[in-house]
Amino acid sequence: MNEATTPRREFVFSRKDFEEVRKMIYDHAGIALSDAKEDMVYSRLARRLRATGKRSFQDYLALIRAGHAEEWEAFVNSLTTNLTDFFREMHHFHILRDFLKTRRDRPITIWSSASSTGEEPYSIAMTAVESLGGFHAPVEVLASDLDTNVLKKAADGVYPVERLKKLSESQQRQFFFKGTGDREGMAKVKPELQSMVKYFRLNLLDSAWSIRQPLDAIFCRNVMIYFDKPTQYAILKKMKPLLKPDGLLFVGHSEALYHATDLFRLRGQTVYEHAERKGGK
């Protein structure tokens, strides 16, 4: 970009500032920010400078370095990318539906490990209700994310109705209340569905995860793209013993696990199973 087209920045954001941000978020969350993300980082953090009344990145980063707990959380939340959708990568939900049909009458636990604003875990819960014929089945969806803002939104379960476009009319009626009056245009997840999902904060980079029960399926979708290969491998290695021997791991469409074939093998369409599982499908 030449000078005429470079947007003028309100704050000086030096290469050193960018490198410092990059190191902090990599060390904390495993998120590897490329050079191409510099503008994005500037605009997201410039909002934090305004919110905290800081006049320079140096002052702001000093606050972060000092370990100010509230601002640290806001800093981390600002640097995550939370794009998601209901029934994103629809083929996964067809596979999940058929898989759950083979597991009737036993407790089922599914983990959505980067749940963002809740569309993924609610899509899992809706699939379970439809597959198992009602809300009575013992299904629990664990839903975690690093970002505390998205977890709040997910637990509220309120979305603009346009977000429900991939749901049929009958799914919208069965699982959502439509707002009226000043809530016109919004939809809220019904309590029966909401109560199937348990939200909590979990950093995939943390050494200890607060998940104890064996899992029937793990959704780890569209988050590994932010991690480098050694970090991805370390996370997959920790997930492996949590997944039941006949469980399934769902990853995003661009997250093929070529570097972890000793842990998981492809079953089809970015769905994986234990590498040493006998028999296959």
Ligand SMILES: C[S@@+](CC[C@H](N)C(=O)[O-])C[C@H]1O[C@@H](n2cnc3c(N)ncnc32)[C@H](O)[C@@H]1O
């Ligand atoms: C692009 S969204 C993907 C949401 C959903 N899984 C999907 O596929 O639609 C990525 C999510 O990963 C979360 N995330 C990033 N780093 C994380 C980490 N170290 N631990 C847990 N979640 C993380 C972000 O906060 C964000 O909500």
